[in-house]
Amino acid sequence: MADVREDQVPIGGVGDDYNYATFRGQEDFAGLARAHHVGERAPDATLTRLDDGDEVRLSDLWRDGHVILEFGSFT
């Protein structure tokens, strides 16, 4: 799970609607604009490595060097 500060509100689909079954143009540019800005510290999060199933902290990755993170799925 991501570490959420009190002043951070998850955006881009709330609750059960995050994994929507029907595409209706849920892309939310305004949400991206409200998200963290350059110059700020990124939120930490626990992610799962696909290769071995182990969990890894985002902060453990950026401790070792710069991180380029591309988000995506099949489309």
Place this chain on the structure above:
Amino acid sequence: MDELAEENGARGFQSFFLYVREAHPGELLPHHTSFAQKLAHARTFRDEQHVRRPILVDGLDGPLHRLLGAMPNMTWILLRGGTIAYKAAWTATADVRRAVNEIAGIPELRRQGGRLAPIWTERLGYRVVDQAAFMRGLERNGPKAVAEFADFMRQTRLDQLDE
């Protein structure tokens, strides 16, 4: 982006693909209802698309994806220590490369004795869209994904006519 990752590994950049929700769920690749299913989709994606970067998977409800804007194909660059240096709504490899080169050049500027101060920029960039590849992706997901995108585009055009 795999080539970019390989070009810059020795310059201190670690590259990852973060698997998030299905943007265009279809009959063959439906929306995620379990984390095991999300992992399975990510494995299929890695194998079919021959992704060479390490793949990370966000939680089922997208905790990190939602905090960072929830766009389907963003790229973010985090500096060593966690400071956000770059965020883009869509991934454009050439634009990411420019940002990486700028970051990679900082140590040399410091060696030259220049005093560096951070700036904050916001600009509109452009990317070349491979529409054929995108349509193949929709078809891979299933007819439902194709139909829903067509409906969305039709509605978008109607909305623009109303303006």
